[in-house]
Amino acid sequence: MSDGLIKVLIVDDIPSTLDNLQKLLSFEPDIQVVGTATNGKEAIDLSKKSAPDIVLMDVNMPIMDGIQATEILAQEIPNSPVIIMSVQGERDYLRRAMQSGAREFLIKPFSGDELIASIRRVYQLEQKKESFMAKAPAAAAGGAAPAEAARPRADQSQVIFFYSGKGGVGKSLIAANLAVSMAKETKARVALVDLDLQFGDIGVLLNLDHSQGITDLVENIEHMDPDFIREVMVEGPFGVKVLLSPISPELADLVTVDHIRKIFAEMRKIFDFIIVDSGTHLGEINLEVLDHADRIVVVTSLSIPAIKDTKLALKIFDSLSVSPDRVILLLNKSDAHSEFNKESVEANLRFPITAQIPNDAKLVINSINRGNPFVTTHPESEISQRIRELVGKMLPTAPVKEVEVIDKKQKKGLFARR
Ligand SMILES: Nc1ncnc2c1ncn2[C@@H]1O[C@H](COP(=O)(O)OP(=O)(O)O)[C@@H](O)[C@H]1O
Ligand SMILES: [Mg+2]
Structure with a gap:
């Protein structure tokens, strides 16, 4: 985050999808793929290590599915927001995932432009939120501050x-x-x-x-x-x-x-x-x-x-x-x-x-x-x-670097439905 790049972790159990997504994101100068995982559990372990700015999460995966992983990430690593990628028909699942913390979702097949726009949108909102929340007065040392005082405030x-x-x-x-x-x-x-x-x-x-x-x-x-x-x-x-x-x-x-x-x-x-x-x-x-x-x-x-x-x-x-x-x-x-x-x-x-x-x-x-x-x-x-x-x-404009949206004049292909 400090170098201004959006660090992305990609989670999907299909190797070719992982590969496609990784290639596609590699064209974006403001995005850096910091890792890939093939199930929810691995995603949580990797997120703890690399603190990605965005986790791109598939739904159906072995060992631990994307919904459960999202619930855990939202609790344990709230600064790594999740974008869910799913196929049509999983909407009921999705609702659960969104309610437990996913920020956006993409329905497969989605275009590269949609994916990149979604990543930038979630990242920017997260940046603004973090800088806004950082204004919360620190809790009094040694004692619980009143709930009111611990809330963030606009200046x-x-x-x-x-x-x-x-x-x-x-x-x-x-x-x-x-x-x-x-x-x-x-x-x-x-x-x-x-x-x-x-x-x-x-x-x-x-x-x-x-x-x-x-x-x-x-x-x-x-x-x-x-x-x-x-x-x-x-x-x-x-x-x-x-x-x-x-x-x-x-x-x-x-x-x-x-x-x-x-x-x-x-x-x-x-x-x-x-x-x-x-x-x-x-x-x-x-x-x-x-x-x-x-x-x-x-x-x-x-x-x-x-x-x-x-x-x-x-x-x-x-x-x-x-x-x-x-x-x-x-x-x-x-x-x-x-x-x-x-x-x-x-x-x-x-x-x-x-x-x-x-x-x-x-x-x-x-x-x-x-x-x-x-x-x-x-x-x-x-x-x-x-x-x-x-x-x-x-949100009050925070002194964060706005991600420059670069029009690459390059039409991104559609993802194959898995
Ligand atoms: N984005 C939207 N999609 C579908 N229906 C909408 C949307 N926005 C407004 N409406 C419809 O328009 C009606 C009027 O909206 P309302 O907020 O009461 O308007 P206003 O306050 O400007 O008079 C709503 O009852 C709703 O049915
Ligand atoms: Mg009205």
Whole structure:
């Protein structure tokens, strides 16, 4: 890791596959294969010795299979993240593996480009995470530090504001899944605030008890302190703390800009990341958060109304002198059938799309109806992987060497299905 190369261990019981993978990776100047293993047990032994940055793991192998090996690696060598390689039809296994620690998976046959992109993605997220976690205050010598003190912290609390000029583009869904994924991946203190004050959906999306929320803070604003805020927030998956919207639309008007200012000032003291979902109305409250947010995720999709509204929103941001550096333009349902594509949307908006989330109707509907975020139930899905990538983008930029992606203009062959 110190020489900037990504050290990869390849694990597969078929010698020709090992050989192919090794050859393919040898073309990449930023990747170094540090070893090969033919079963899970060997993979664990080798990982202990060579501390690879990435373990490429097959599933079906003699002595110890890839799933079991992944479980053990995740426990014992968490800094060596695993990418699972499997054949179609092993999805149930995969879910288990992902839940016990694999970071991504590749379905055979996969292309060389997919493999290399996956390796770089997992590596970069791991680097950012490690540098973020390294900021955890060291536990007091000789005694157990309180759990709170042992958590990593962002130097400064980061407010991430989700906005779109159009409803129904996926803001709430993505904000909720991002918050859960962030808490799960980084162990940071993550808050999720539903500022769609009239029709907030976060409570439903995460299946939370909606008996308290922002209205309780507003009613007691003079006595509000971090303890009270924590009490009013509802706990979601992986310890995400959620500040819910008012239980009924007419209560939305009770919340003023001044309240929002005070609430955010207090929340910044106790959270590393504050993820904010919003309604479409660009009124005083949204403008206030927009003004102070560290990141603004503008969600759009491949439809004329969404593009038109995004264009208007970006124009307003510009007139408010919102720096484009703060804006992440996110294309949701990026692979939906449409006469538009990413490039035509970028050309129209004159703004680069820096994040994309694929369409996955079945998984999303199931996840919404059950109130279970897909990043926890289906961490292996493409949509969850893209959310994790977004988490990586949100972590404060660490002084790690970004891996340069070199276009080798060389078409990589497809792997044979074994
Ligand atoms: N990536 C996606 N794949 C499939 N369906 C999606 C996706 N994103 C959003 N949806 C659908 O769009 C609906 C609206 O999403 P939602 O997050 O409520 O939008 P918003 O908060 O922007 O109004 C969701 O209920 C879901 O059915
Ligand atoms: Mg919404």
